[in-house]
Amino acid sequence: MAKTTFTCNACGASHKKWAGKCEACGAWNTIVEEAGLSTGPAKKSLGAAKGRRVELSSLSSHDLPLKRVVSGLEEFDRVLGGGLVPASAILVGGDPGIGKSTLLLQVAAAFARRGVKSIYISGEEATSQIRMRAKRLGLSDAPVLLAAETNLRDILTTLDAERPEFVIIDSIQTMWADHVDSAPGSVSQVRATAHELTAFAKRRGISVVLVGHVTKEGQIAGPRVIEHMVDTVIYFEGERGHQFRILRAVKNRFGPADEIGVFEMTGAGLEQVTNPSALFLSERDAPASGSVVFAGIEGTRPVLVEIQALVAQSPLATPRRNVVGWDSGRLSMILAVLEARCGVGFAGMDVYLNIAGGMRISEPAADLAVAAALMSARQDQPLPVDTVVFGEISLSGALRPISQADARLKEAQKLGFSNAIAPQSIKAVSSANFAINKLSDLGDFIVEVFGEVKA
Numbered sequence: 070m071a072k073t074t075f076t077c078n079a080c081g082a083s084h085k086k087w088a089g090k091c092e093a094c095g096a097w098n099t100i101v102e103e104a105g106l107s108t109g110p111a112k113k114s115l116g117a118a119k120g121r122r123v124e125l126s127s128l129s130s131h132d133l134p135l136k137r138v139v140s141g142l143e144e145f146d147r148v149l150g151g152g153l154v155p156a157s158a159i160l161v162g163g164d165p166g167i168g169k170s171t172l173l174l175q176v177a178a179a180f181a182r183r184g185v186k187s188i189y190i191s192g193e194e195a196t197s198q199i200r201m202r203a204k205r206l207g208l209s210d211a212p213v214l215l216a217a218e219t220n221l222r223d224i225l226t227t228l229d230a231e232r233p234e235f236v237i238i239d240s241i242q243t244m245w246a247d248h249v250d251s252a253p254g255s256v257s258q259v260r261a262t263a264h265e266l267t268a269f270a271k272r273r274g275i276s277v278v279l280v281g282h283v284t285k286e287g288q289i290a291g292p293r294v295i296e297h298m299v300d301t302v303i304y305f306e307g308e309r310g311h312q313f314r315i316l317r318a319v320k321n322r323f324g325p326a327d328e329i330g331v332f333e334m335t336g337a338g339l340e341q342v343t344n345p346s347a348l349f350l351s352e353r354d355a356p357a358s359g360s361v362v363f364a365g366i367e368g369t370r371p372v373l374v375e376i377q378a379l380v381a382q383s384p385l386a387t388p389r390r391n392v393v394g395w396d397s398g399r400l401s402m403i404l405a406v407l408e409a410r411c412g413v414g415f416a417g418m419d420v421y422l423n424i425a426g427g428m429r430i431s432e433p434a435a436d437l438a439v440a441a442a443l444m445s446a447r448q449d450q451p452l453p454v455d456t457v458v459f460g461e462i463s464l465s466g467a468l469r470p471i472s473q474a475d476a477r478l479k480e481a482q483k484l485g486f487s488n489a490i491a492p493q494s495i496k497a498v499s500s501a502n503f504a505i506n507k508l509s510d511l512g513d514f515i516v517e518v519f520g521e522v523k524a
């Protein structure tokens with residue numbers, strides 16, 4: 070008998086009864102009724118019937134090395150870990166309108182031009198619309214095969230007959246499997262169609278890209294509910310109003326996670342940005358208080374980014390703490406360390422922190438750069454010119470060592486910087502044209518760089 074359960078469209082958690090708020094992920098109004106999806110224990114046991122004996126092998130068995138197929142779009146290949154692995158399933162998630170369809174049409178065209186048979190299936194646009202976009206992107210000559218279809222059964226039959234190597238499903242939320250009794254975009258449909266498509270891809274040796282819209286309202290299921298099914302999860306992100314777009318691997322069974330690819334949205338589609346540091350710093354104005362250059366690492370690549378802070382007297386009883394591109398909890402921690410360990414208070418002041426260019430940073434190595442930006446803004450005192458900053462701050466106020474200091478310093482030197490402020494414990498030493506100021510404590514940093522602290 071089909072059992073009714075309640076499922077959260079944002080995270081996929083099951084609940085026994087309907088509630089306004091999902092206890093698992095905290096989202097509101099995302100729980101919907103799902104028919105025929107039982108979460109209870111299976112009614113029937115396996116019984117006495119014998120199964121087939123599974124062949125076991127040793128860890129040292131030799132397999133052929135992974136053969137990867139490259140698209141030639143280097144920023145895309147890098148995020149996959151050096152190209153596409155045959156028979157893999159990739160999820161590309163992102164906000165509506167961020168450029169997923171544009172990117173994947175360009176990728177499909179790049180593969181097709183290299184002789185990889187590619188099919189682009191859209192459930193959102195008519196083929197004439199896709200052709201129009203291709204024309205605008207200058208891709209009309211690429212031998213990509215198109216279809217506008219949402220019926221999964223028909224799609225699988227077509228793929229079975231065509232035998233492509235690369236398929237794009239845009240988007241998974243529009244796909245519809247006729248054996249599941251709920252609307253397209255619901256958790257059960259998204260799960261079932263993603264499962265069928267990935268299983269089919271593995272069986273037939275096809276690489277499939279599933280596009281998933283990130284949804285805030287919870288009316289349709291977000292890409293989170295299928296993250297565990299696929300080999301690679303990539304998010305395409307960026308600020309609206311900014312032309313930079315960052316492709317970020319958050320899970321990759323065939324390569325490093327956290328790798329990023331950087332693109333710029335132009336009138337003729339997405340252009341690759343091969344030297345992101347130069348791009349993120351290109352818009353930097355003259356040295357100003359509150360602006361600090363952080364020497365970061367994104368995946369395997371060093372990237373310099375500008376961190377901006379603004380500190381102003383607040384008219385509010387509870388001053389603002391506003392963060393774009395960084396973790397707000399981490400900002401609170403840095404403010405608390407500044408206050409408790411260094412005696413620098415931010416009470417009664419609004420604090421704004423922004424990572425320039427629509428970039429998002431998650432490295433703790435940015436702590437010192439954030440503290441430097443906050444101090445510089447509070448003191449209205451710019452940092453010495455041509456300086457990069459990195460280092461993790463512990464709760465005691467000590468500056469902790471961070472990884473890959475050499476790569477960070479090399480990138481800074483390459484881009485014309487001549488000073489660095491870093492934790493004591495890094496091995497690199499100053500040279501004739503690059504001075505490294507090594508410090509062991511946040512308090513020392515403040516005294517050395519800013520001198521007297523304003524009340």
Ligand code: TYD
Binds near residue numbers: 171172337339
């Ligand atoms: P799209 O790829 O349709 O987004 P998604 O599939 O993630 O929903 O991108 C839509 C936006 O990109 C749209 O606002 C217009 C912009 N765009 C450009 O700026 N230049 C271009 O060449 C193209 C094709 C789109």
Ligand code: MG
Binds near residue numbers: 170193239
């Ligand atoms: Mg789209």
